[in-house]
């Protein structure tokens with residue numbers, strides 16, 4: 001299809017990853033260091049014949065063992081940031097579940113603080129900007145998740161940019177979390193939700209009705225006119241993660257991958273990695289896959305990056321010089337984009353003709 005677009009060209013594009021789990025993206029070398037033993041790749045990365053989401057999730061056991069002390073959380077977060085340099089990432093929204101790191105008695109506040117410090121240190125060394133999305137887990141009680149949200153409230157807009165819900169979607173439908181998300185909304189958190197990853201479009205609708213501004217995966221919206229229309233009318237960002245979706249059998253082959261359908265329907269699609277280590281991927285690989293298998297052009301990749309306007313970060317509202325690095329990089333992407341992409345970006349950023357740079361974030 002577009003095989004003329006080389007991986008080198010794709011490598012050079014500045015990139016934004018809005019759906020990336022810290023535990024699933026710890027580097028093998030860091031896990032080896034933290035566990036104090038050599039770790040085989042097969043212990044961390046899913047095999048080609050991975051059967052489903054449940055088997056995929058087993059690969060998180062070892063990384064989570066590593067994320068149980070202040071020191072290891074700091075080192076893991078810093079190392080994660082360093083690992084993004086070769087992928088030419090300019091802004092990342094990393095997500096993790098603090099309540100999965102409290103086995104040794106740390107509070108979710110202490111867990112978050114350690115990750116934030118590591119991310120800041122990594123950002124200082126790499127120049128990569130970041131936001132942290134905190135995940136509630138579906139198998140945890142709503143009370144525990146609400147308590148965590150309350151404990152972490154001080155960090156909102158100070159490194160913490162949004163809330164998410166992750167875990168076994170089939171066993172815990174979104175309708176069970178109405179109380180959680182009304183509480184989250186009252187506390188002022190913008191949020192995304194893993195929904196419609198493996199089959200259930202109802203979860204997408206419920207998430208949006210509860211106030212989600214973005215949907216993680218959203219594959220189940222495919223061929224569902226009502227759900228697609230809802231996502232479009234509400235300007236919902238769709239966080240697509242192609243390799244992960246193949247591995248968990250959310251789609252059976254790239255021939256069935258709905259990104260072309262979503263783009264043509266006018267949805268605000270982003271491309272993301274989900275889990276860099278577990279899935280054995282990075283942004284360049286994801287983009288190359290879409291170019292080769294879904295006929296996505298370079299212009300469309302740029303357009304997709306403009307949809308980074310669905311990010312949760314309030315960096316665009318800040319005037320800090322350091323922040324301009326990201327805004328100007330995104331601005332360059334916008335300038336290089338096609339007319340339709342510029343129009344989209346203007347709409348999303350609320351720009352008028354006199355404004356050279358995006359000034360406001362996608363408001364929560």
Ligand SMILES: [Zn+2]
Nearest residue numbers: 021194216274
């Ligand atoms: Zn995910």
